[in-house]
Amino acid sequence: MRLTTPAHIFKLLLISSSLHLYGCGDTADGPSYQPDSPPNEASSSATLASASSAQSNGSASSVSSVAPTVIDPTNDQSIIAEISASALTLPPRTPTEIRISFKNNYDEAVNIPSTPSASSNCITANNASVTFSELNGPEVTATYEARTGCIGDDRVTFSGDWNGAAYTIELTLNIEKDPFSNIEWLSTEPAQISIRGSGGQESATITFALRGYNGENIVGEQVSFQIDGAAGGASLSENTGVSDENGEVSVRVRAGTAPSNVIVLATYTPTGETTPSSNLVVASGIAIEGNVTLATSAYNPLGFARIGTQSVTLTVNATDRSGNPVPDGTSVNFISEEGGNIMPNCTLSSGSCFVTFSPNGLQPANGKIQIFAAIKGGEGFIDNNGNKIFDDGDTFTPEIHEMGEPYSDNNNNGQYDLGEHFADTNNDGSRTEGNNLWSGPNCKHSTLCDSSDDFIDLGVQMMLILSDGRSPTLCNPGDFAAASFNVTSEGNLSLGGLYLSDGNANASSDSIACPLGNPLPVGTAITFKAGNGKIIGNASWTIVDTYLPTGPYNVTYKAPEATGLDVLTLEITPPLSPTYFYQWDINVVL
Known part of the structure; x- marks a missing residue:
């Protein structure tokens, strides 16, 4: 039996078709309608929210939903879409086949005019894909597959155009979380840090990852951290963390005040499985008096009364109390006030850096000049308790360990003379002798700490001879x-x-x-x-x-x-x- 509908009622139905419509079609509530109004009176669109008629966790089972979708303006009939999937609940990386078929209200198959498009949160994030098969009559087949990062409900919307009328139909799939398999160490950046208070990089980030049996990222799970090898006071920024969308969880390690090898143990809280990180080396401290050296590629370049003839390379090396290189990036300044051109500074890498000296036609009459280099550091002391910190019980002898503000001894008489260059650490305009107090960072001594200086200037110098080649x-x-x-x-x-x-x-x-x-x-x-x-x-x-x-x-x-x-x-x-x-x-x- 064909039912006719007045034109104004059809218009109302077209407007209503832009809403979510359920249960229209061949149902127990009565027969479906078929409009007889002209198709060009109004455009029509409809959205179908899927309701499963069957559901199973098994990948071989099917689920489906049926609802009216769109009024076909060309043939003056309602089109009913049916969507089904081989499974609604999917293990990780397991595909499911989705079928969309189209019928008129007489339950007759209707050829689909074009393949729809698919969208979802996981598809947008490139964590899932839908691949359509070649269009075949009244049915379109698609394969949905979630990738790493897609977990939980993913509402997939299929959108298309039916002879100028837009339609959508939706299906919600649930992607199961991959069962936990293991926790793995990924990286320690950087692999070596500086002792606390040295001025270098004093912390590192250690990253672990949670993985499932299928290689998926385990997201949103708690990991606890414990430090092993905390000599000198190395510490963690936090004791727990939660894995991110990549399954990764990180913790920062802050250096202590003594050299050590640090390992972080990461434990997956639900199972108690533990994995260690690689060694984090806490090695670099400040330069100390006596551990800064200066060397040259040649003591006697051809340079007297010459300009730019034989250049030489001057290399400075600085180590901390343990003999480890001082932190990368530490700057060294150079002075050659008696003659020659010298680069003003260099930056240490692995404890060393170099500058170039070239003759410039200026020199004292004897051809001997002093090269002076200064670097920030601390005074020396005898570390009786081995903790690398100057504290009670350690020995500080001013006659041995304290030199005052360093200077360039240009006349080689072993003492500072007015007019010679000096490093004015306290910026008072005159060279200052020692004050019988220890100067440097992390001082913990009860009576011998110089509170005015966390760092002092350490000086080292060497003589170059500008040799004359004109008169052997x-x-x-x-x-x-x-x-x-x-x-x-x-x-x-x-x-x-x-x-x-x-x-x-x-x-x-x-x-x-x-x-x-x-x-x-x-x-x-x-x-x-x-x-x-x-x-x-x-x-x-x-x-x-x-x-x-x-x-x-x-x-x-x-x-x-x-x-x-x-x-x-x-x-x-x-x-x-x-x-x-x-x-x-x-x-x-x-």
């Missing part, structure tokens, strides 16, 4: 003092005791053989040559980096068979300089 000098000729020598035919002549310098008469030397002069520049080549005779043994040397004039140089001359005059020549070739010659006559006689 036999500062001590030894056996070479004579102008000529006699030797028999095919005989040997041994000469030795020769010392060389750069000829700087303003430079005093600690060398007993040569009280005046600096060494020739590093890399200077020294060679003995003979005219007709031969040199037996070593005849060539290269000057290495040194503070002193070099020698002794020894040579053995082998005379030729023929008699007559021969010449022994000493060639000296400084870097970037011409070769200089010294010669001696050799009379070869019978």
Whole structure:
């Protein structure tokens, strides 16, 4: 039987069709309607909320819902959609097949004009997907599969267009949580931190993850933390945490005041399963007096009255009381006020950093300059109880451990002279001597703490010699003092005791053989040559980096068979300089 409906009532039905409609169609309440009004009087849309007629946790069972969906404006009939799924409750990563079919109110299959689209919270978060099969008559088939991160109810909405009328139909799926399998350590960042109060990075983040049997993330579960290896007072930021959407849970570890290896134990609260982290090393403390060193790639570069000739690399190294590198990022400042160009600072990495020094044409007359470096740190003491903190029971001897504000001893007299550079730690405009109190961070002594200084400046210096390559000098000729020598035919002549310098008469030397002069520049080549005779043994040397004039140089001359005059020549070739010659006559006689 076909029922007709007046046109104004049809319009009302079209408006009502934009609401959630349930139970219309072939039901016990009466027959369905079929409008006879023109289809273009109003557009129509409907939303179908699924109601399951059967439900099972088994993946092989089916669930379905039936409801009117849309008024087909082309054929003047209502379209009924039926949606079913192979299972509403799904284990993790388990697909389910969803079928949507369409019938008219006479229960006749109607070909669907286009494939609908699917959306849900999990799909939007890229944690689930719906794949449609090729459109086939009155039915569309889709495969829904949840991925990692989709847990609990996921309301899936299918939306489409039926000859210009929009429709939606919904189905709620429940994705089960993956059963807990294990807790695993993921990372410790960074793997090494600095002792508390050192100024470096003093905390680290340790991250664990909860995983299920299917590899899913276990979300929203509690994990408890316990620290193992808390020497020096290492501590945790919290004792519990809850796993996030990635199944991850983190805890921060704060360093103590002594070196140690720290392990964090993470326990999954519901089962008590425990996993340790990797070792977190608490190693770096502040630099202390006596543990800062300065080195150079060469003591005696070619630099006197030169600009930009031989540059050298100056490297500073600083360790804490345990001999561990001080924290990365610690800055070291450099001063070379007597001459040369030097980079003003460098930043420590693994306890070391370097700067470059280049001659700039300025230097004292003796060619000797002081390089001064300063770094923040603390004074030394004898740690009698081994806790790396200066407290009662430790020994602080001012004559040994306290140096006052460090300075550059330019004249090498072992004391500060007015005008020499100093590190003005307290910023009072004058160099301050020690106050018989220990200065540095984390001081716990009851009577010997200097409350005004958490950090002090520690100084270290070294001397560079700007050697002159223009005047190689036999500062001590030894056996070479004579102008000529006699030797028999095919005989040997041994000469030795020769010392060389750069000829700087303003430079005093600690060398007993040569009280005046600096060494020739590093890399200077020294060679003995003979005219007709031969040199037996070593005849060539290269000057290495040194503070002193070099020698002794020894040579053995082998005379030729023929008699007559021969010449022994000493060639000296400084870097970037011409070769200089010294010669001696050799009379070869019978």
